Amino acid sequence: xxxxxxxxxxxxxxxxxxxxxxxxxxxxxxxxxxxxxxxxxxxxxxxxxxxxxxxxxxxxxxxxxxxxxxxxxxxxxxxxxxxxxxxxxxxxxxxxxxxxxxxxxxxxxxxxxxxxxxxxxxxxxxxxxxxxxxxxxxxxxxxxxxxxxxxxxxxxxxxxxxxxxxxxxxxxxxxxxxxxxxxxxxxxxxxxxxxxxxxxxxxxxxxxxxxxxxxxxxxxxxxxxxxxxxxxxxxxxxxxxxxxxxxxxxxxxxxxxxxxxxxxxxxxxxxxxxxxxxxxxxxxxxxxxxxxxxxxxxxx
Amino acid sequence: xxxxxxxxxxxxxxxxxxxxxxxxxxxxxxxxxxxxxxxxxxxxxxxxxxxxxxxxxxxxxxxxxxxxxxxxxxxxxxxxxxxxxxxxxxxxxxxxxxxxxxxxxxxxxxxxxxxxxxxxxxxxxxxxxxxxxxxxxxxxxxxxxxxxxxxxxxxxxxxxxxxxxxxxxxxxxxxxxxxxxxxxxxxxxxxxxxxxxxxxxxxxxxxxxxxxxxxxxxxxxxxxxxx
Numbered sequence: 001x002x003x004x005x006x007x008x009x010x011x012x013x014x015x016x017x018x019x020x021x022x023x024x025x026x027x028x029x030x031x032x033x034x035x036x037x038x039x040x041x042x043x044x045x046x047x048x049x050x051x052x053x054x055x056x057x058x059x060x061x062x063x064x065x066x067x068x069x070x071x072x073x074x075x076x077x078x079x080x081x082x083x084x085x086x087x088x089x090x091x092x093x094x095x096x097x098x099x100x101x102x103x104x105x106x107x108x109x110x111x112x113x114x115x116x117x118x119x120x121x122x123x124x125x126x127x128x129x130x131x132x133x134x135x136x137x138x139x140x141x142x143x144x145x146x147x148x149x150x151x152x153x154x155x156x157x158x159x160x161x162x163x164x165x166x167x168x169x170x171x172x173x174x175x176x177x178x179x180x181x182x183x184x185x186x187x188x189x190x191x192x193x194x195x196x197x198x199x200x201x202x203x204x205x206x207x208x209x210x211x212x213x214x215x216x217x218x219x220x221x222x223x224x225x226x227x228x229x230x231x232x233x234x235x236x237x238x239x240x241x242x243x244x245x246x247x248x249x250x251x252x253x254x255x256x257x258x259x260x261x262x263x264x265x266x267x268x269x270x271x272x273x274x275x276x277x278x279x280x281x282x283x284x285x286x287x288x289x290x291x292x293x294x295x296x297x298x299x300x
Numbered sequence: 301x302x303x304x305x306x307x308x309x310x311x312x313x314x315x316x317x318x319x320x321x322x323x324x325x326x327x328x329x330x331x332x333x334x335x336x337x338x339x340x341x342x343x344x345x346x347x348x349x350x351x352x353x354x355x356x357x358x359x360x361x362x363x364x365x366x367x368x369x370x371x372x373x374x375x376x377x378x379x380x381x382x383x384x385x386x387x388x389x390x391x392x393x394x395x396x397x398x399x400x401x402x403x404x405x406x407x408x409x410x411x412x413x414x415x416x417x418x419x420x421x422x423x424x425x426x427x428x429x430x431x432x433x434x435x436x437x438x439x440x441x442x443x444x445x446x447x448x449x450x451x452x453x454x455x456x457x458x459x460x461x462x463x464x465x466x467x468x469x470x471x472x473x474x475x476x477x478x479x480x481x482x483x484x485x486x487x488x489x490x491x492x493x494x495x496x497x498x499x500x501x502x503x504x505x506x507x508x509x510x511x512x513x514x515x516x517x518x519x520x521x522x523x524x525x526x527x
Contacts, residue, residue: 003406206392207403213350213390214455215379216407218372 007207007224011200012231018196019232025192026236026286027243029185030278034244036179037274038266043171045264046164056141057158058084058131058148062102067155076129080153087151088133093144095134102127128155186281189236190289193229197290200225201297208298218298225294226287233286240282241275301459301490302326302349307358308514309344317356318344320514326492328458331485333501334494335525336511342494345511346461349492350382351375363458380408383452383460383489387467389444391436397423397447398432404451422454426480442473446480453484460484462493466500474500498525 012019060081061070070076076084088097100108105127113119135141141159149157201208211221248271257265302325309319319341326332334342347353348360351367360367363381370378391400398419405415423429426446436444445465452460462481466474478500485491495501501508501524508523509516 206390210390210392210403210451211407212376213379213384214404214407214451215376215381217376220407220409 004220004223004227007204008227008231011204011224011228014203015196015200015228018192018199019228022189022192022196022229022232022286023236023239025185025189026233026282027239029182029189030237030240030282031243032178032185033182033281034240034274034278035247036175036177036182037277038244038248038270039171039175039178041270041273042266043168043175045266045270046168046171056133056135056144058088058133059155059158060084060129060131061153061155062125062128064125069150069152069154076153076155080151084131084148084151084153087148088131088144091144091147093135093137093140095136097134098132100130100132102129105130186285190285193232193286194289194293196232197225197229197293198297200228201294205297212298218295221298222291222294225290229286229290230283233282237279237282240278244271244274244278301328301330301363302492303359303361304345304348305359305361307348307355307360309341309348309353310356317514319348319355319511322358322514322516324509324516324519326490328490329485329488331482331491331504331506332493333504333506333508333523333525334492334511335496335501335508336517340511341514342511343463344514346463346492346494349459349461350384351378376408380455381458383449383455383457385445385448385452385460385462385465387464389436389441389448389468391444391447391451393436396433396435397428397439400436400447401450401454404454408455410455418454419450422450425453425483426450427476440473441469442476445469445473445477449477449480449484453489457489459490459492462491462495464495465493466495466497471499478504501525 060076061067062075063073066072085097085099088094102124106122106124109122109127110119133144135144138161141161145157145159148154208221248266248268252265253267256263304322304324307319307322308317310317322341322345334345336342344353348355348367349362351360351362351370354368362378365378367378392403395403401422402415402419405418410418420429420432423432426449428443428446428450431439431443436447439447445468449460449465460481465481466477469477474497481491481493482504505522505524507521508518508525510518510520
């Protein structure tokens with residue numbers, strides 16, 4: 001056993017520059033891979049827990065509200081209300097409709113902006129009556145929106161999804177971009193490891209020849225190579241995890257979460273999942289090419 | 301100990317077999333010279349015993365086991381029963397005499413206690429006591445070959461294979477090496493030695509197997525180099 005560790009150590013020292021190259025490539029590629037995983041989880045988080053729960057809000061006219069379907073100086077009439085409610089409830093895409101009055105909206109607003117100076121500029125009269133519409137399939141919002149948008153007495157239809165879709169496009173781009181680049185870099189890392197092992201096997205060929213001759217087991221011969229690339233990979237993985245941790249702490253927890261509180265953000269749990277995958281991929285991508293390459297040189 | 305049953309070996313991409321219809325048995329404790337011109341199949345014969353290759357046809361048995369059926373992971377076990385010595389010594393240049401011999405035991409996971417006991421014993425047997433801390437480059441050719449023999453024999457193998465062990469040595473030194481191999485043979489170790497050295501073969505009067513173009517052309521007990 002002592003011999004194996006000595007061999008591993010001397011191998012690492014002999015190929016210092018190659019080992020460093022492997023560490024850096026592993027670090028950068030795994031960190032990018034980790035970003036990709038975080039972006040994926042961020043998308044899922046917003047889509048799952050939140051995006052799907054967003055309702056469509058159909059705001060009604062008030063005496064001061066402007067809009068093509070509003071008559072200036074008048075609010076939505078009772079007949080119009082009934083027609084809107086009827087249209088919503090009869091729509092096959094709609095799961096449920098609730099009515100929120102000005103007063104209720106104002107109460108909610110007060111609650112949400114309890115400590116904000118914005119509260120002073122808002123009164124109950126500036127709020128609007130609205131219908132809150134839950135959909136059967138939250139992805140299919142276009143039909144309902146266009147059905148009521150042009151009805152008399154509807155000031156505006158707010159579907160947050162229309163605002164959020166570009167955000168998701170960007171997040172998806174970030175996700176696949178980082179994972180794609182990470183994939184390329186990981187291939188580079190695997191090739192670098194293959195080269196490093198080839199060099200190491202070459203410089204150790206006398207020893208290997210003798211070990212085979214005197215009957216050292218294949219594992220005994222292969223283990224120093226595996227440990228050598230594993231050591232480089234583990235260092236790379238640790239650096240990559242630290243990078244991800246720094247991003248989660250300084251960018252997400254300290255900045256993003258504070259400035260955009262209404263969005264759910266990835267936290268340490270998600271970072272942990274990402275790190276776990278980074279470790280698995282890092283170890284697999286170092287050990288597998290090592291075994292494949294070294295086996296060729298150790299072949300009995 | 302070693303049995304070839306109708307063995308032929310043709311290397312990939314070659315038409316002429318390197319070994320053809322070889323049928324021979326070497327008993328435990330025998331001393332056998334393998335002679336014949338270059339390319340006659342001596343190396344192939346040795347490599348088949350070491351299971352570096354499988355025969356194309358026939359069976360090779362070593363210590364009762366059919367090597368053709370030996371799974372890959374059992375090959376190291378086979379090689380632990382066979383010591384091997386080469387013309388070019390194959391010592392590790394950075395290691396001392398003691399370390400070179402101990403290396404063979406370390407890599408098969410022998411305890412350091414066993415190593416400390418057997419290595420000095422074996423070095424004494426080959427006549428290298430007092431030179432434990434020398435590096436190979438500080439030794440003469442004959443001494444280097446003794447280190448190689450110590451390394452091959454330190455695990456007390458049942459078979460010792462020597463491929464031209466005196467090929468790089470002068471006649472006087474060669475005699476010393478042969479005496480050593482003879483001594484190892486007397487401790488009931490089967491010795492198979494491939495050689496071109498007619499003087500040695502004629503002096504030793506051991507069994508001689510002669511190969512030519514891959515076939516056995518002579519098998520003579522107490523033989524000489526040329527028939």
